[in-house]
Amino acid sequence: MSKPGRNDDCPCGSGKKFKHCHGQGAQAPLPPSFGPAVPNPIETNQLISLLNTRQYARAEVAAQSLIDRYPTLGFVWKMRGLAQLMRGKNPLDSFSQAAMLSPNDPEVHCNLANALQRHGRLQEAADSCQRALALAPSMVEALNTLANVLVDAGQIEDAIEIYGRALALKPNYIDALCNLSNALGRHGNFTAALEVARRALAITPTAEVHSNIGHALRALGDFEGALGSYQQALSLDPNHAVSLVSMGVLLRDLGRLEEAAGHHLRAVQVSPNYAEGYTQLGLVLQDMGRVPDAIETHRRSLSLRPSDAATRLALAMALRSLGRFDDAKQWAEQTQSLVPTYAQGHVVLGHLAADRGDFAAADASYRRALELDADSVEACIGLGRYGVSRYADAWLENAQRLLSKPQPLRSKVDLHYAIGECLDQAGDQAAAFEAFKAANEASKAYGFRHDPAASAANIDRIISLFDGNTVATPAGGTDESSVPVFVVGMPRSGTSLVEQILASHPAVHGAGEASFWVAAASQYKAALEKGEPTDDLVKKFAGDYVKALGELAPDASRVVDKLPANYLNLGLIHKALPNAKFIHVRRDPRDNCLSIYSHNFAITHPYSMDLQTLATEYQEYQRLMAHWRAVLPESALLEVRYEALVDDLEGESRRMLEFLGLAWDPACADFHRTERIVVTPSKRDVREPVYTRSIGRSERYAAFLGDLEGLSAS
Numbered sequence: 001m002s003k004p005g006r007n008d009d010c011p012c013g014s015g016k017k018f019k020h021c022h023g024q025g026a027q028a029p030l031p032p033s034f035g036p037a038v039p040n041p042i043e044t045n046q047l048i049s050l051l052n053t054r055q056y057a058r059a060e061v062a063a064q065s066l067i068d069r070y071p072t073l074g075f076v077w078k079m080r081g082l083a084q085l086m087r088g089k090n091p092l093d094s095f096s097q098a099a100m101l102s103p104n105d106p107e108v109h110c111n112l113a114n115a116l117q118r119h120g121r122l123q124e125a126a127d128s129c130q131r132a133l134a135l136a137p138s139m140v141e142a143l144n145t146l147a148n149v150l151v152d153a154g155q156i157e158d159a160i161e162i163y164g165r166a167l168a169l170k171p172n173y174i175d176a177l178c179n180l181s182n183a184l185g186r187h188g189n190f191t192a193a194l195e196v197a198r199r200a201l202a203i204t205p206t207a208e209v210h211s212n213i214g215h216a217l218r219a220l221g222d223f224e225g226a227l228g229s230y231q232q233a234l235s236l237d238p239n240h241a242v243s244l245v246s247m248g249v250l251l252r253d254l255g256r257l258e259e260a261a262g263h264h265l266r267a268v269q270v271s272p273n274y275a276e277g278y279t280q281l282g283l284v285l286q287d288m289g290r291v292p293d294a295i296e297t298h299r300r301s302l303s304l305r306p307s308d309a310a311t312r313l314a315l316a317m318a319l320r321s322l323g324r325f326d327d328a329k330q331w332a333e334q335t336q337s338l339v340p341t342y343a344q345g346h347v348v349l350g351h352l353a354a355d356r357g358d359f360a361a362a363d364a365s366y367r368r369a370l371e372l373d374a375d376s377v378e379a380c381i382g383l384g385r386y387g388v389s390r391y392a393d394a395w396l397e398n399a400q401r402l403l404s405k406p407q408p409l410r411s412k413v414d415l416h417y418a419i420g421e422c423l424d425q426a427g428d429q430a431a432a433f434e435a436f437k438a439a440n441e442a443s444k445a446y447g448f449r450h451d452p453a454a455s456a457a458n459i460d461r462i463i464s465l466f467d468g469n470t471v472a473t474p475a476g477g478t479d480e481s482s483v484p485v486f487v488v489g490m491p492r493s494g495t496s497l498v499e500q501i502l503a504s505h506p507a508v509h510g511a512g513e514a515s516f517w518v519a520a521a522s523q524y525k526a527a528l529e530k531g532e533p534t535d536d537l538v539k540k541f542a543g544d545y546v547k548a549l550g551e552l553a554p555d556a557s558r559v560v561d562k563l564p565a566n567y568l569n570l571g572l573i574h575k576a577l578p579n580a581k582f583i584h585v586r587r588d589p590r591d592n593c594l595s596i597y598s599h600n601f602a603i604t605h606p607y608s609m610d611l612q613t614l615a616t617e618y619q620e621y622q623r624l625m626a627h628w629r630a631v632l633p634e635s636a637l638l639e640v641r642y643e644a645l646v647d648d649l650e651g652e653s654r655r656m657l658e659f660l661g662l663a664w665d666p667a668c669a670d671f672h673r674t675e676r677i678v679v680t681p682s683k684r685d686v687r688e689p690v691y692t693r694s695i696g697r698s699e700r701y702a703a704f705l706g707d708l709e710g711l712s713a714s
Helices: 041-052 056-069 074-086 092-101 106-118 122-135 140-152 156-169 174-186 190-203 207-219 223-236 241-253 257-270 275-287 291-304 309-321 325-338 343-355 359-372 377-386 393-403 409-425 429-446 452-465 495-503 516-529 535-552 564-576 589-597 611-631 642-647 649-659 697-704
Strands: 484-488 508-510 558-561 581-586 637-641
Touching (some): 041 056, 074 092, 092 106, 122 140, 156 174, 174 190, 241 257, 309 343, 377 409, 495 508, 495 558, 535 564, 642 649
Parallel strands (some): 581 637
8 A cells, every 4th residue: 555645545543634634744633522533644654664564464553553542533543454364363353443433444345345245245345345436436446345245146247237337437447357257158258258358468478377378278178278268377386275176176076085185274374364275175175075074074075164155065975975865954054044055055955956866856967057057067957867767868969969068077078977877877888877877987087996916815815803702702891782774785775775774764773874883994004013902993883883773773673784895894894893784785897897897986996997906806795705704604794696686676685684583564665765865876776666677787788798797606
């Protein structure tokens, strides 16, 4: 902030020219009848100098000292607010007080608008901008801030018009050019966004301008060009938070998740109050399966930017991943009511409706999303999979149109899988297999690798650790609860169907897929490697798990945990919970492997991306299950064949209930009518009566499954 000119308004808020007020030299405080007491202009100029020389901590102290002596002087409250802003602190109280004390100062109303916007108080922010513009109609900073507020409110077209007004008054106004470029991108006009960004580049080649060029190039599908622009931005300013985050977003699009996380983490380290950095970091953490960390990161973002719709919806999806459906639904519904024209809000509501089996509501939500954004890949795929008419005729044409456009890796992969499902449904197995293969090949760009030798060594270790003697000797103080039931097997083997049948019984609660024993096994392994005793640890696992089940379903006689991969942990679980029951679901190996290959398991099961490694992993799974059959008591483990269950639903269901010590209930035969949340890819299947179309499916793909030839039923 520079020293006011003689003909400028005095910064004290008196409304007088500076030359007639504090520009006259030493000045005594005015009597109360003539106005507020004011500081010596030397003190005022010193305060301005501290701000100009970026000594923000000293400026805040100096401003507070003046406030203590002149509490009714709006100017010093404004100075404190500016110092706080530059220190990353919350200036809202300071600017609010300044606006009340200096109602005729347009700058302070603009400052207040910026602070209100950061707190998500968008209507109040817009009102403050309008007050500034009423006082100074040509104030480009107020026009720019008002347009920013409208962008946050989803009123992009209005924002673009107001940025234009600001630039008509000041054509080389860099802030407005950069913001206009971003707004045009949000509006889908990426060519115009690129043009505006290059116009800004010709004026001032800053990191922000290069970053904006990168945004536009990325949206236009020029990922290499975007990468170059972001690198150019970071070469100019290695700590430019916006460019760090933009680079991270692009790296995520390319499937380079570790690098993406690193850039986002660096952004929030150099700019701890940059909300978008936390949002994007949270999204990458979700992709990496670190959902609790993602939730914490999204909450940090929302503490800085409470009204941001994208972050609120990202949090909803993370909560959904942890089974907190009511919380997820609340966040999604609140966000949709705040920004009803935001397509992604309707997409998330569609996902949540499909989870609870309300496919009519899901259909309506996905269609509304596509009305708002015809290029929404998530809405397109959701409508195909979970709409009322699955993969209707027009769907394939639209999906192929989207696939022809530049897409982030995750969208490209998901489209290939969905197109494969559509073609499979149409009976074109050759084209369907090519789509599934394209999806898996594209997924390899994520960098997740499967090491068959390491997997085999892990199975060897488990078999060695949990031999017959170890399994037959429970840890001291284990929990005798008979509540836990574990449904295990390979993915896509029928575990969701078994859980749905059991959860239809009034005495049973279906808990979905819990990761408790995956984490417990990791801790157990670490303790063994350190040579530490494990009995107390196993006892703690048992107590914590049974307590969690009691809190989840206090009235249930049995609680089903259907994480398929728990087949790796049966020895540890039996050691901790000797009365727990295990139901192992087996399916024809070739049918099972084809189903895995045709679904997106790249992150959680990297072996799924290649038929050869898939076959090898399947054989390792068979080897371990043969071991469990040999060492676990017959009373602990029940084998259920998917094909037998489909052929004799009631007979096999009765057998499972008898194994669990439960009487038959007819609701189990009508499992598809049971209302409960299901988030696995089988969410639609378990809402249909039992069907046989998946049995022998691999025969229709025999020409493409040579790598699975060596598999046989165990």
